[in-house]
Amino acid sequence: MHKLGISVYPDKTPMNEVYAYMEKAAKLGYSRIFTCFLSIPDEERESYLVEFKEFMKKAHELGFEVAADTNPQVFDLIGATPGNLKPFADLGLDIIRMDGNFGTQGDIQLTRNPYNIKIEFNASMDMGVELLINNGGNKDQITMCHNFFPERYTGLDFDLFMEYNRYWKELNLHTAAFVSSNNEHTIGPWQVFCGLPTVEIMRGLPIDLQARYMLATGDVDDILIGNYPATDEELEALAKVNLQAIEIRVDEAEGISQNEKEIMYDFAPHWDRYDHSSFMLRSSSPRVWFKAKKSVQDGNMGKDTQMNVESQSIPYRDPGKKVFTRGDVLIVNDNLAHYRGELEIVLTEIPNDGERNLVATVKPEELMLLDFIKPGHHFKILK
Structure with a gap:
């Protein structure tokens, strides 16, 4: 303790x-x-x-x-x-x-x-x-x-x-x-x-x-x-x-949606998948949580089917960069709908293929914390 x-x-x-x-x-x-x-x-x-x-x-x-x-x-x-x-x-x-x-x-x-x-x-x-x-x-x-x-x-x-x-x-x-x-x-x-x-x-x-x-x-x-x-x-x-969880402070990107904010800050805890990638940390559970959460919210509000679909949408947003670098916080968008809502933190640079939105960047003095997030380890993102 x-x-x-x-x-x-x-x-x-x-x-x-x-x-x-x-x-x-x-x-x-x-x-x-x-x-x-x-x-x-x-x-x-x-x-x-x-x-x-x-x-x-x-x-x-x-x-x-x-x-x-x-x-x-x-x-x-x-x-x-x-x-x-x-x-x-x-x-x-x-x-x-x-x-x-x-x-x-x-x-x-x-x-x-x-x-x-x-x-x-x-x-x-x-x-x-x-x-x-x-x-x-x-x-x-x-x-x-x-x-x-x-x-x-x-x-x-x-x-x-x-x-x-x-x-x-x-x-x-x-x-x-x-x-x-x-x-x-x-x-x-x-x-x-x-x-x-x-x-x-x-x-x-x-x-x-x-x-x-x-x-x-x-x-x-x-x-x-x-x-x-x-x-x-x-x-x-x-x-x-x-x-109980590693906390990482970030600088939020401009123009991110309410859906992306909910995934980044409201879901807890994030944790890296056990089948870890050397290119990124992958918090996959938010995509399931987000889909279920929005369906329940929209159902309670009596919205029609089309509006339900739109509320669960994460449209592509151009981040103005062709390559994502270490510390970039990404959320999978509608262009890869099966994984939509998954949160990822880049460890080694990857090309921007249009399937992920940049939602934040880990503060420079906090980047070393990424080295300590091992498969299954809990983490939380702070604005």
């Missing part, structure tokens, strides 16, 4: 502002919080941990699960050890994210704690987790979360990101990764202002598109906003992302 999360840094922000942000996110369905113990000055840590208990109480009241970034030095400062996580349990913490380790046996002890505190390891590089599991680590208390990367051009390569996630899924481990707000003057654990994404190519993209790329891979469970605060519009956009 997917969860959405926010990041907050109470040591850098007035607590009333943090609480207001949490309340806003909770109302939209967010249920995870990431925070960080690593950036708190040593001289302030004791007083901060007192305040942190109240923060945890508020978070739990709002239904959040909270993870905090820690390392062995943090353990020393609060009096915890791999065999004694009571200081963290007393704080009410749900997840300890390890930035560093205690060696194989120490980390195994962490995963065997009696407080049901999950131990979160670095999904961006920590390949020693399988060794822990094979040597007695408790998989039920192990979870994986990627890094975020404050510095431009240093985020994870997307192919490597997918490779890691496939590996964690082979071990049946829960995964999380960070998307980044494009709000101005956001903060993180340190004074950096270039966003906090996991994957470099996602830096600067709309926040919902970042999430849709991650979900399209099929191997990311939880999506967290790394920097604070996201705008209200970003929180809402991310909360509206379809967690």
Whole structure:
């Protein structure tokens, strides 16, 4: 099950502002919080941990699960050890994210704690987790979360990101990764202002598109906003992302008919045929749905047979191009009546033979999503 999360840094922000942000996110369905113990000055840590208990109480009241970034030095400062996580349990913490380790046996002890505190390891590089599991680590208390990367051009390569996630899924481990707000003057654990994404190519993209790329891979469970605060519009956009189907945003062609709009937007879900073509994605079910829908509508309105036929018509419309290219969204027209109403998305250029109408074009920054729609995979088109 997917969860959405926010990041907050109470040591850098007035607590009333943090609480207001949490309340806003909770109302939209967010249920995870990431925070960080690593950036708190040593001289302030004791007083901060007192305040942190109240923060945890508020978070739990709002239904959040909270993870905090820690390392062995943090353990020393609060009096915890791999065999004694009571200081963290007393704080009410749900997840300890390890930035560093205690060696194989120490980390195994962490995963065997009696407080049901999950131990979160670095999904961006920590390949020693399988060794822990094979040597007695408790998989039920192990979870994986990627890094975020404050510095431009240093985020994870997307192919490597997918490779890691496939590996964690082979071990049946829960995964999380960070998307980044494009709000101005956001903060993180340190004074950096270039966003906090996991994957470099996602830096600067709309926040919902970042999430849709991650979900399209099929191997990311939880999506967290790394920097604070996201705008209200970003929180809402991310909360509206379809967690069950790949969503693709398009630029609608001029002059398309109401019938074509219904096929493109109202039919759900579209899915690529199992007998997949390398030239196009084919959503064939809309042609049956469209024919039945129009027949019922026209029958209820008492129209004669000729008008029924016309309402089910999709006349050819000249798109002004001889070749359709990758990302063009097409609907089969009356010139190929048996397949009329089928929606297709071009993967490799094909000639315009007059049997298909151009109804939209996938936005350039969304074209890579087409690579993730495999035979049988659901997708939805957004204007």
